[in-house]
Amino acid sequence: MAPETPFPQPPGRLIEVLHQRQQQHGHLSRTTLAMVAQELRLPPAHVYGVASFYHLFRLTPPTPHRCGICFGTACLLRGAAALAAAQAQRLGVRLDDPAGDGLWSLETVSCLGACGLAPVLVMDGVPRRAEAP
Amino acid sequence: MRDGETAPVQLRLCDASGCRAAGAGALAAALGAALEGGGGQGPRPRLKPVGCLRLCSHGPLLALDHGGASALYGGLTAEQVPTLLAIACNHPGGHDGDRDPRRRALEAHRLDSHHPFFALQHPLVLETCGLVDPTDLDDALAHGAYRQLQRLLATATPAQVRAEVRRSGLRGRGGAGYPTGLKWDTVALQPPAPRLVVANGDEGDPGAFMDRSVLEGDPHRLLEGLAIAAYAVGARHGYIYVRAEYPLAIERLLRAVVQAMERGLLGQADPATGFAFVPELRVGAGAYVCGEETALLASIAGGRGIPRQRPPFPAQAGLAGCPTLINNIETLAALPALLRMGGEAYAAIGPAACPGTKVFSVSGSVVRTGLVEVPMGISLRTVVQTMAGGVPGGIGADGGIKAVQTGGPSGGCLPAALLDTPIDYEGLRALGSSLGSGGLVVLDHSCAMPELARHFMAFCAGESCGKCIPCRAGTVQLADLLERLMQRRATAADLDLIEQLAAVVQRTSLCGLGQTAPNPLVSTLRHFRHEYSERLLPDEPWLS
Amino acid sequence: MAVVTLQVNDTTVAVPAGVPLLQALAAAGVALPTLCHHPRLSPVAACRLCLVELEGASRPLPACVTAAAEGQRLRTDTPALQAGRRLIVELLFAEGNHPCAVCVANGDCELQDAARHVGMDLVSVPYRHPSRQVDASHPLFLLDHHRCILCSRCVRVCDEIEGAHVWAMANRGSATRLIAGLDQPWGTVDSCTSCGKCVAVCPTGALVAREDVPLGRWPTP
Numbered sequence: 066m067a068p069e070t071p072f073p074q075p076p077g078r079l080i081e082v083l084h085q086r087q088q089q090h091g092h093l094s095r096t097t098l099a100m101v102a103q104e105l106r107l108p109p110a111h112v113y114g115v116a117s118f119y120h121l122f123r124l125t126p127p128t129p130h131r132c133g134i135c136f137g138t139a140c141l142l143r144g145a146a147a148l149a150a151a152q153a154q155r156l157g158v159r160l161d162d163p164a165g166d167g168l169w170s171l172e173t174v175s176c177l178g179a180c181g182l183a184p185v186l187v188m189d190g191v192p193r194r195a196e197a198p
Numbered sequence: 199m200r201d202g203e204t205a206p207v208q209l210r211l212c213d214a215s216g217c218r219a220a221g222a223g224a225l226a227a228a229l230g231a232a233l234e235g236g237g238g239q240g241p242r243p244r245l246k247p248v249g250c251l252r253l254c255s256h257g258p259l260l261a262l263d264h265g266g267a268s269a270l271y272g273g274l275t276a277e278q279v280p281t282l283l284a285i286a287c288n289h290p291g292g293h294d295g296d297r298d299p300r301r302r303a304l305e306a307h308r309l310d311s312h313h314p315f316f317a318l319q320h321p322l323v324l325e326t327c328g329l330v331d332p333t334d335l336d337d338a339l340a341h342g343a344y345r346q347l348q349r350l351l352a353t354a355t356p357a358q359v360r361a362e363v364r365r366s367g368l369r370g371r372g373g374a375g376y377p378t379g380l381k382w383d384t385v386a387l388q389p390p391a392p393r394l395v396v397a398n399g400d401e402g403d404p405g406a407f408m409d410r411s412v413l414e415g416d417p418h419r420l421l422e423g424l425a426i427a428a429y430a431v432g433a434r435h436g437y438i439y440v441r442a443e444y445p446l447a448i449e450r451l452l453r454a455v456v457q458a459m460e461r462g463l464l465g466q467a468d469p470a471t472g473f474a475f476v477p478e479l480r481v482g483a484g485a486y487v488c489g490e491e492t493a494l495l496a497s498i499a500g501g502r503g504i505p506r507q508r509p510p511f512p513a514q515a516g517l518a519g520c521p522t523l524i525n526n527i528e529t530l531a532a533l534p535a536l537l538r539m540g541g542e543a544y545a546a547i548g549p550a551a552c553p554g555t556k557v558f559s560v561s562g563s564v565v566r567t568g569l570v571e572v573p574m575g576i577s578l579r580t581v582v583q584t585m586a587g588g589v590p591g592g593i594g595a596d597g598g599i600k601a602v603q604t605g606g607p608s609g610g611c612l613p614a615a616l617l618d619t620p621i622d623y624e625g626l627r628a629l630g631s632s633l634g635s636g637g638l639v640v641l642d643h644s645c646a647m648p649e650l651a652r653h654f655m656a657f658c659a660g661e662s663c664g665k666c667i668p669c670r671a672g673t674v675q676l677a678d679l680l681e682r683l684m685q686r687r688a689t690a691a692d693l694d695l696i697e698q699l700a701a702v703v704q705r706t707s708l709c710g711l712g713q714t715a716p717n718p719l720v721s722t723l724r725h726f727r728h729e730y731s732e733r734l735l736p737d738e739p740w741l742s
Numbered sequence: 743m744a745v746v747t748l749q750v751n752d753t754t755v756a757v758p759a760g761v762p763l764l765q766a767l768a769a770a771g772v773a774l775p776t777l778c779h780h781p782r783l784s785p786v787a788a789c790r791l792c793l794v795e796l797e798g799a800s801r802p803l804p805a806c807v808t809a810a811a812e813g814q815r816l817r818t819d820t821p822a823l824q825a826g827r828r829l830i831v832e833l834l835f836a837e838g839n840h841p842c843a844v845c846v847a848n849g850d851c852e853l854q855d856a857a858r859h860v861g862m863d864l865v866s867v868p869y870r871h872p873s874r875q876v877d878a879s880h881p882l883f884l885l886d887h888h889r890c891i892l893c894s895r896c897v898r899v900c901d902e903i904e905g906a907h908v909w910a911m912a913n914r915g916s917a918t919r920l921i922a923g924l925d926q927p928w929g930t931v932d933s934c935t936s937c938g939k940c941v942a943v944c945p946t947g948a949l950v951a952r953e954d955v956p957l958g959r960w961p962t963p
């Protein structure tokens with residue numbers, strides 16, 4: 066998701082670099098974070114602090130497939146919680162357990178701004194309307 | 199018009215993420231294939247991807263422009279493509295016209311463009327969203343993009359631009375409603391130093407998707423607005439911060455920036471004034487608090503999105519200590535139309551204290567969900583009932599509506615009895631709610647208010663940055679206490695504690711997140727107190 | 743430097759213009775509890791215990807970062823301020839695990855001082871009893887996360903004065919926690935100079951010197 070921008074970026078490149086590395090490796094391992102710290106000449110503690118602050122940075126490897134369920138207000142009102150329970154049962158995984166069953170994991174995601182289609186399901190990054198269970 | 203006067207036949211397919219999720223991709227592929235291979239006769243209709251066509255609940259949306267008129271269709275699938283193209287190409291279509299069952303099937307998907315949902319809209323921010331191809335600079339230019347920027351550079355000083363915006367009475371659309379002209383003056387009048395502008399596209403309020411629609415549907419309008427703001431306050435460099443959850447908006451915006459730079463519309467010194475403006479895109483990483491302006495600056499600088507105490511305000515000391523103008527995407531996107539019509543004409547729209555138009559995203563339990571742009575001061579009822587149609591199958595004077603949630607996690611709920619309230623910043627605030635950034639979530643009678651309050655409190659607890667104690671520890675306690683209440687394990691003393699905690703969190707938190715986190719709770723306590731008290735454990739006087 | 747006159751709870755005091763209001767409070771002989779503030783470190787205004795009401799301001803402001811200006815009138819003792827301070831201290835006690843009786847810092851703890859100051863006699867919010875760790879990997883010092891109130895003084899002293907950048911805050915919200923290096927045992931962080939400044943500025947018993955701890959209570963690394 067890290068876009069290449071056509072402009073030089075002097076100071077605050079850390080978040081962008083983390084996006085890039087996560088895209089390359091799927092997650093941000095401690096080794097990756099150590100390398101980023103060295104490259105950008107930043108204290109390792111600072112790099113870890115930033116990486117762990119943001120929800121979208123993953124510090125552990127993701128499962129190959131991921132199913133997200135929007136828990137925004139509109140989706141919640143249209144049955145997101147029941148949808149999550151149904152999906153958890155179907156996939157045999159626990160909600161918001163990043164390890165999942167090794168193949169699939171199920172996570173809540175923040176509002177995607179697609180409230181018009183609530184409840185919204187995100188299958189491997191592709192949002193779509195889910196039929197309320 | 200680049201397309202010539204003969205009004206070609208054109209298919210505008212909504213290619214924004216809402217309709218994409220509803221299957222616009224498959225429809226586009228089918229249309230593309232049919233047009234490629236298409237039959238010989240007649241002029242070929244042009245397929246044009248556009249931004250949001252407003253009525254998201256009926257997506258994928260497609261508009262057919264034909265002979266000067268437009269027909270809007272919703273929920274089409276690939277099977278209907280041949281029939282659609284037959285109409286577009288003026289083919290009688292096999293059998294005789296209207297009696298053709300396939301045509302009748304298609305007509306069933308036709309949406310009434312005279313319905314109040316469309317008829318009551320007053321598009322300014324969204325005036326070309328849904329008309330222009332967001333990936334095509336030439337198309338944007340043909341629709342007037344960058345014309346106001348060029349006119350102002352040629353004819354107005356920065357002070358004159360600021361005066362015009364002051365005259366318009368425009369107030370920030372990011373939630374606080376701060377007068378935009380005043381903020382611009384503060385930045386412009388700081389002691390000499392470099393200045394920066396920032397477009398706030400973090401849009402984290404659940405239920406809000408106005409800014410996303412602007413970015414996905416008309417990115418050049420934002421860039422023009424941002425460049426005008428930069429000219430007005432004397433900045434040459436700016437940032438656009440977009441949340442990472444909006445990949446399509448990021449892609450479109452990035453492409454628009456490259457196009458505008460290559461064409462010399464941005465980035466190159468204006469021959470008359472020497473003004474050159476370079477925008478830079480920054481992508482968030484999933485943190486609601488980064489919409490708060492000081493956290494936004496920390497995040498742009500590459501750090502944890504932790505707010506700091508104001509003053510100094512960013513307008514005085516922002517990024518790297520430079521005076522920094524921060525405006526919401528919609529605020530900036532309102533500028534081209536505002537400056538074209540002039541401050542006075544803009545000020546004449548809506549109430550004097552809060553003029554102009556506002557984009558709302560309507561979702562929840564309503565027949566029609568989507569985007570509406572309406573004059574400020576319109577009543578809530580007009581928007582959620584007349585335009586959006588109320589609750590599906592809802593009956594009664596209020597259309598089955600129980601309440602309307604405005605302002606997301608920092609806002610509140612207004613009961614149906616208050617639906618005639620005109621929408622503006624002070625009006626909603628006086629009733630214990632807030633306009634916020636413009637998300638309207640309609641609630642029906644199946645919604646339990648304490649549960650809604652618990653949902654928002656848990657959201658804020660999860661999004662608290664953790665810096666200050668009242669917000670970090672207080673929101674968690676409140677969410678737990680509300681959970682206890684929902685499980686009918688809370689006592690009257692717990693409810694007292696809830697109210698005390700809410701007041702302290704509001705009053706003592708460092709930034710807007712904590713200060714407003716109790717609002718949904720407090721506003722539902724105000725209007726729906728019985729829903730809380732009826733869930734309390736009965737008093738057991740023999741225990742005390 | 744210009745001197746400004748202002749009023750603290752009806753006492754008139756004069757202080758240099760622009761200094762933090764805490765100095766005006768001191769001049770007026772008014773003491774407020776402070777936890778995140780340290781005179782030699784950059785202010786963060788995070789603990790919210792020093793909030794004062796300034797006439798004309800729409801909400802209370804932290805005295806540790808608000809600049810003194812001519813003619814200000816401020817109050818430190820309104821019922822709302824007192825109730826707020828007390829609840830904030832209670833929230834802190836409920837958030838971590840603070841069994842004072844078995845703490846090295848007992849009697850020399852700024853959190854205890856704050857509790858005494860606000861007159862806390864019981865904690866009205868539910869205790870959360872979090873499960874936290876102890877880091878005993880450093881040869882000279884110990885870190886007990888149960889007692890950490892996340893004031894970030896250690897982070898700041900290490901960044902701003904020692905320049906070793908050992909510490910940072912990780913995660914967010916109620917999951918926020920102090921980390922050393924890449925969230926590794928403190929004793930394995932190369933940049934630590936063992937200067938002990940973090941221990942010196944810690945307001946509670948979260949960071950302590952091994953030599954202050956009764957023998958045998960902690961494992962050696």
Ligand SMILES: Cc1cc2nc3c(=O)[nH]c(=O)nc-3n(C[C@H](O)[C@H](O)[C@H](O)COP(=O)(O)O)c2cc1C
Nearest residue numbers: 370371372398400401402489490491525526529710
């Ligand atoms: C927790 C929090 C979240 C916010 N989120 C946003 C946001 O997503 N977008 C936005 O424009 N403003 C947001 N704001 C408001 C901004 O701090 C700021 O007031 C606004 O961007 C100023 O722009 P305006 O004057 O054009 O409204 C948020 C404020 C708070 C306290």
Ligand code: SF4
Nearest residue numbers: 663665666669709712
């Ligand atoms: S109010 Fe919440 S989000 Fe804002 S600084 Fe305090 S802890 Fe962080």
Ligand code: FES
Nearest residue numbers: 779787789790806
């Ligand atoms: S001492 Fe001022 S907020 Fe902590």
